[in-house]
Amino acid sequence: MKDTLSKRFVEIYGKTPEVFAQAPGRVEFIGNHTDYNGGVVMGVAIDKIVMVALAKRSDKKFVFAKAKTGEKIEVSEIAPLDRSKNWVNYPLGVLKFLMEAGLKADFGFEMLDMSSLPAGAGLSSSAAIEMSSAMAFCKLYGFDADLKTMARAGRKSENLFVGMPCGILDQGVSAFGKKDALVFIDCMTEDFSNFPLSPDCKIWLFNSSKKHALVDGLYAERHEECMKASKILSGNGEAKLLRNFSLEDLESAKSSMDDVVYRRAKHVISENDRVLKTRDLLLKGDMEGVGKMLKASHDSSRYLFENSCEELDFLVEAACSQNGVYGARLSGGGFGGAIMALTDSSFGEKEASAICEAYEKKFGVKPAVITCSASDGAKAI
Numbered sequence: 001m002k003d004t005l006s007k008r009f010v011e012i013y014g015k016t017p018e019v020f021a022q023a024p025g026r027v028e029f030i031g032n033h034t035d036y037n038g039g040v041v042m043g044v045a046i047d048k049i050v051m052v053a054l055a056k057r058s059d060k061k062f063v064f065a066k067a068k069t070g071e072k073i074e075v076s077e078i079a080p081l082d083r084s085k086n087w088v089n090y091p092l093g094v095l096k097f098l099m100e101a102g103l104k105a106d107f108g109f110e111m112l113d114m115s116s117l118p119a120g121a122g123l124s125s126s127a128a129i130e131m132s133s134a135m136a137f138c139k140l141y142g143f144d145a146d147l148k149t150m151a152r153a154g155r156k157s158e159n160l161f162v163g164m165p166c167g168i169l170d171q172g173v174s175a176f177g178k179k180d181a182l183v184f185i186d187c188m189t190e191d192f193s194n195f196p197l198s199p200d201c202k203i204w205l206f207n208s209s210k211k212h213a214l215v216d217g218l219y220a221e222r223h224e225e226c227m228k229a230s231k232i233l234s235g236n237g238e239a240k241l242l243r244n245f246s247l248e249d250l251e252s253a254k255s256s257m258d259d260v261v262y263r264r265a266k267h268v269i270s271e272n273d274r275v276l277k278t279r280d281l282l283l284k285g286d287m288e289g290v291g292k293m294l295k296a297s298h299d300s301s302r303y304l305f306e307n308s309c310e311e312l313d314f315l316v317e318a319a320c321s322q323n324g325v326y327g328a329r330l331s332g333g334g335f336g337g338a339i340m341a342l343t344d345s346s347f348g349e350k351e352a353s354a355i356c357e358a359y360e361k362k363f364g365v366k367p368a369v370i371t372c373s374a375s376d377g378a379k380a381i
Contacts (some may be wrong), residue, residue, distance in 0.1 A: 035167025038241030045177020093157025127170035130154035179379035291326025307334030
């Protein structure tokens with residue numbers, strides 16, 4: 001990909017790029033919508049990436065281009081662009097918040113990116129562009145930022161430039177990924193750690209081909225419902241996120257909130273418990289137990305958080321009916337996108353094809369299938 005990106009860069013800008021960096025997409029292993037509620041979550045960085053290339057300019061303008069069309073956007077002032085140019089806001093926001101952390105951008109640049117991540121599959125191509133951009137900016141400007149600073153800049157870009165009220169899951173996993181390991185994140189303290197994933201395990205993704213558009217409201221709606229629940233649970237005291245409350249606390253306050261808000265909170269609080277149980281089961285090597293947690297997570301997303309859909313539910317049930325599957329669940333924001341199936345090494349193309357054929361028979365389209373492995377996180381190359 002580096003050679004292809006370099007060649008296209010020369011075609012568009014007429015010069016050779018000076019800096020390259022890459023960052024992976026991620027699969028949300030377990031912990032659905034827990035991150036912005038201050039909870040815990042586990043994810044895996046995958047071997048599908050976004051790569052960026054940069055070259056210095058003699059002036060202070062920042063230029064971004066699309067690899068496919070060659071369309072260029074020139075920026076002189078670092079501020080969110082309108083919706084038609086939203087693709088620029090991801091890296092531009094990262095630059096702003098790295099500058100707030102101490103990066104000095106005393107010259108401009110030209111930038112181009114390429115991706116091996118399928119769009120709309122819930123694999124967080126947005127975090128991959130943010131983290132690859134962060135790595136590239138730091139290298140270009142000689143700024144020594146740690147991974148946590150980069151992840152925070154990516155999250156702020158998503159929240160304040162793009163308009164997605166996400167937590168730090170996507171950026172954290174893309175930054176802190178390790179080969180053959182999961183990333184565990186405590187979103188309250190923003191502590192990151194890695195837990196080995198059994199080499200016998202495989203991760204399969206089945207893309208429903210139903211594209212989601214999280215910025216368009218559904219994600220923000222769930223965020224608002226969770227904030228309503230946390231405000232009620234906090235009472236007249238200091239406002240606390242849902243991470244701070246137990247199911248017993250929720251039941252005590254049930255009469256004070258409407259049913260929708262109650263169910264959203266119940267999902268988040270119980271999902272935090274499932275993440276902690278999954279971490280313990282992984283340490284014991286109990287993959288059957290991990291699989292049960294994954295399926296329970298999906299059922300909670302389906303019935304309590306209501307961010308699943310008919311297509312995802314079908315794929316999860318079809319996967320769980322196959323031999324060699326420990327468990328399956330929707331992965332990502334939901335409302336479309338992909339499901340993740342955790343399998344042993346006996347699960348292969350034959351079993352995956354059976355799931356795809358059943359899905360095609362019902363919905364008239366064959367889901368895209370991706371097999372991936374746990375990969376290292378963002379890096380300059």
